[in-house]
Each structure stands twice: as C-alpha cells, then as structure tokens.
Amino acid sequence: MTTQELVAQIRKKKSFLCIGLDVDLDKIPAHLLKEEDPIFAFNKAIIDATQHLCVAYKPNTAFYEAYGLKGWKSLEKTIYYLNENYPEIFTIADAKRGDIGNTSTMYAKAFFEDLAFDSVTVAPYMGKDSVEPFLAFENKHTIMLALTSNEGAFDFQTKKVGNREFYKTVLETSKNWKNSTNLMYVVGATKATYFTEIRKIVPNSFLLVPGVGAQGGNLKDVCKYGLSENVGLLINSSRGIIYASNEVDFAEKAAEKAKELQQEMEAFL
Numbered sequence: 001m002t003t004q005e006l007v008a009q010i011r012k013k014k015s016f017l018c019i020g021l022d023v024d025l026d027k028i029p030a031h032l033l034k035e036e037d038p039i040f041a042f043n044k045a046i047i048d049a050t051q052h053l054c055v056a057y058k059p060n061t062a063f064y065e066a067y068g069l070k071g072w073k074s075l076e077k078t079i080y081y082l083n084e085n086y087p088e089i090f091t092i093a094d095a096k097r098g099d100i101g102n103t104s105t106m107y108a109k110a111f112f113e114d115l116a117f118d119s120v121t122v123a124p125y126m127g128k129d130s131v132e133p134f135l136a137f138e139n140k141h142t143i144m145l146a147l148t149s150n151e152g153a154f155d156f157q158t159k160k161v162g163n164r165e166f167y168k169t170v171l172e173t174s175k176n177w178k179n180s181t182n183l184m185y186v187v188g189a190t191k192a193t194y195f196t197e198i199r200k201i202v203p204n205s206f207l208l209v210p211g212v213g214a215q216g217g218n219l220k221d222v223c224k225y226g227l228s229e230n231v232g233l234l235i236n237s238s239r240g241i242i243y244a245s246n247e248v249d250f251a252e253k254a255a256e257k258a259k260e261l262q263q264e265m266e267a268f269l
C-alpha cells in the first residue's frame with residue numbers, strides 16, 4: 001500500500017486508529033475456546049465489528065509465536081482474512097526484527113512476501129545494513145523504533161551521545177539510508193511532549209504511536225504535538241479495545257471503545 005492510499009483511507013474514515021491484535025488465550029471470552037482456532041475466531045469477530053472505525057491492524061507476533069505452529073497459523077489466517085476482505089486496511093506485523101543484512105532480507109520476505117503485510121516493525125540498534133534490506137521492498141513500510149512507550153526508553157534512547165539525545169541521532173541518520181521514504185517511526189504515546197522535537201527532524205513521516213489506553217498515554221496531547229500536514233499518525237490501542245469485555249458481547253464492546261477513539265480523532269481532522 002502506498003502512503004497516499006493510507007492517507008486517503010484516513011480522510012475517508014475520519015480515523016487514524018490502529019487496533020492491536022494482541023491475543024491472549026487467558027483473556028478472550030471462554031466460549032471461544034471451543035472453536036477450532038480460538039485466536040482466529042476472536043480476531044475475525046473483532047475485525048468485522050471494528051474495520052469501519054480504524055485504518056490499520058497490528059498483530060504483535062509474540063502473541064502468536066507463544067502458541068507455536070498453531071499460533072503462526074492463526075496469524076496467517078488473520079492476515080489472509082484482512083487482505084481478502086478489507087484490502088484497504090493497512091497491516092502491521094509487529095515483530096521488532098533487525099539483524100545482519102542477509103538475515104534481515106529473510107525477515108523482510110517472511111512478512112512482506114509470505115504473509116503479505118504492508119509493514120513490519122524493526123529495531124534500529126544494528127544500524128543501516130540491518131534496516132536497508134527491509135526498505136528495498138516497494139510499497140512496503142518499515143516502522144523503526146525511535147522513542148518507545150516503556151520506562152526503559154530512558155535507559156538509552158534519551159541519553160545524550162555527544163550533545164544530542166540518541167533517539168534524535170537515530171531519526172536523523174536513518175533519513176540518509178537508501179529508500180528512506182519507506183520508513184515510518186514508533187513513538188510512544190506516553191512521550192507526548194517529545195513530539196515537537198521529533199517533528200523538527202521528521203516533519204512528514206508517519207509515526208506509529210502505541211501506548212494509549214492500557215499504558216496511560218494521552219491521545220489529545222499526541223494529536224496536538226504530533227499531527228502533520230498529511231496527518232502522519234497511526235495511533236494504536238490493543239488491550240484497551242480488544243478486551244473491553246470477555247463476554248459474548250466482546251466484539252460489540254470493542255467497537256464501542258474503538259468508536260470513542262475514532263470520534264476523538266475526527267475532531268482533529
């Protein structure tokens with residue numbers, strides 16, 4: 001999917017919401033456990049109930065890998081279901097990959113070719129030659145960690161290297177990499193006050209913003225400091241939406257939570 005197509009979808013739906021499909025079998029409604037594939041049954045119900053309110057879905061692969069082969073099959077069924085039924089939706093494999101060049105190429109093939117996701121999250125720690133193999137794929141997006149939502153972000157990312165915070169160096173450096181127009185960046189919603197500085201370095205890039213809902217990030221502040229000319233934000237909520245209820249009405253309740261966020265977003269568009 002091109003960035004223009006993503007922006008057009010945002011304008012049409014008046015939403016820049018991304019729903020995180022982080023499925024935990026201990027948290028989903030008990031009646032689904034009788035299904036042949038409870039994870040897919042849960043995802044399908046959530047997707048059908050919320051697809052008109054959001055523009056992206058982000059399964060975090062950890063929640064599928066934890067269940068072995070069965071979990072990976074559920075991930076595959078979920079992405080196929082999305083691509084077949086809602087091709088306008090932007091899909092994010094949240095896998096936080098990155099390795100030496102030839103290994104990164106295989107990671108990129110796994111998520112862009114075999115599973116046909118539109119994007120994948122990547123860690124920048126190994127540098128240019130670990131990220132460029134992902135950037136080589138046309139109309140695919142590489143979402144690189146810049147300033148994460150967790151406490152540990154202060155361990156390295158905000159530390160000064162020379163006279164500059166490390167996350168700023170990561171952002172600035174990555175702009176010089178080959179095919180850097182295929183880059184997006186992760187910035188946590190819990191770090192809303194940093195968005196002004198980040199926008200000085202990457203004024204037009206899309207930012208994936210996790211951390212609203214369960215982690216306490218504030219949507220209004222993120223919009224205030226983070227919105228760009230072409231919107232430039234995908235705001236993710238996982239637990240805050242998908243576990244709104246663990247009864248038979250779980251999909252309906254998830255849609256209510258998604259609608260609340262969509263309406264807050266609409267006010268900014």
Ligand SMILES: O=C(O)c1cc(=O)[nH]c(=O)n1[C@@H]1O[C@H](COP(=O)(O)O)[C@@H](O)[C@H]1O
Pocket residue numbers: 020022060094121147148149150186187188210211212213214215236237238239240
């Ligand atoms: O890359 C991510 O998506 C990510 C980066 C980050 O800084 N913080 C963060 O929470 N995430 C992911 O975003 C999701 C947040 O989930 P909730 O806290 O349940 O909304 C999880 O899948 C996290 O792994």
